[in-house]
Amino acid sequence: MSAVGQDADPIEDYVTALEAALHGPSRDKARLVEEIRGGLCDTVAAHTGDGTPYRHAARRAVREFGTADELVPGCQRELTIAQARHTARTAALTVPFLIACWFLVRTAGPDPYWPLRLLAVHLAGVAAAAGLLAAATLAATGSPGRRLPTPRRLPLAVAWAGTTASLAMAVASVALVTASALAGDWTPMVLAGALTAASHGMVAASARACRRCARLPSATP
Structure with a gap:
């Protein structure tokens, strides 16, 4: 799955922000972030399956998950x-x-x-x-x-x-x-x-x- 054009991928931006904000054992952190990435990708796939362009689907998935700042407390x-x-x-x-x-x-x-x-x-x-x-x-x-x-x-x-x-x-x-x-x-x-x-x-x-x-x-x- 790749973004169109040279713009940043909303999913990758989201995951990068989450990784930077979280601290803990590297294996547990990687597993947690990968689970969130997988959930986002599944949501994007569901939206693109309805005919929504990837970038719009990615932004919609991010909105549905909540901002990285909102996820950080529970993850941390x-x-x-x-x-x-x-x-x-x-x-x-x-x-x-x-x-x-x-x-x-x-x-x-x-x-x-x-x-x-x-x-x-x-x-x-x-x-x-x-x-x-x-x-x-x-x-x-x-x-x-x-x-x-x-x-x-x-x-x-x-x-x-x-x-x-x-x-x-x-x-x-x-x-x-x-x-x-x-x-x-x-x-x-x-x-x-x-x-x-x-x-x-x-x-x-x-x-x-x-x-x-x-x-x-x-x-x-």
């Missing part, structure tokens, strides 16, 4: 929940694994630098609490929980829980690496440092995106 709420689930899933999967690694490093061999490792254990507890909140969020926003309204502040709470977990990961990693280096135990140092750095990057990036979504005016009802 859906994407904000999707981003909260993405952040929660990332934290819920990485935090327990890292806590297990830190525990193994903590209990490996004699430890003259126990204060640093004790700090890491306490920070692991902070990350564990964030992981529990993440798991609860997945349950609350999953298929069984969709019958209930999502708490208004939940996405922002998940964002800050992810941020807290990522910071705890980073500081705990520094503590473990320092203790391992002082003890001359390089294997756990490299393991803990590499795993925590990678996990910190994933959780921090997802939490940052979640904070952005949660603060958008259209993100909450």
Whole structure:
């Protein structure tokens, strides 16, 4: 389906404006925008089937759907929940694994630098609490929980829980690496440092995106 002449296609203009206004996980955003594009194209096809020229049919379809600004609030709420689930899933999967690694490093061999490792254990507890909140969020926003309204502040709470977990990961990693280096135990140092750095990057990036979504005016009802 193509527009006549050099004028812009009303459907593509509409979709472009919608894409620019929405924020959230790229896969969920692409799926949502594609569903709207498909609905518009189906409406256009119905109108052109009645003999209406394409450009008039496209403008009519856009009017029937409502402006992009009118669609954004509902779409953004859906994407904000999707981003909260993405952040929660990332934290819920990485935090327990890292806590297990830190525990193994903590209990490996004699430890003259126990204060640093004790700090890491306490920070692991902070990350564990964030992981529990993440798991609860997945349950609350999953298929069984969709019958209930999502708490208004939940996405922002998940964002800050992810941020807290990522910071705890980073500081705990520094503590473990320092203790391992002082003890001359390089294997756990490299393991803990590499795993925590990678996990910190994933959780921090997802939490940052979640904070952005949660603060958008259209993100909450």
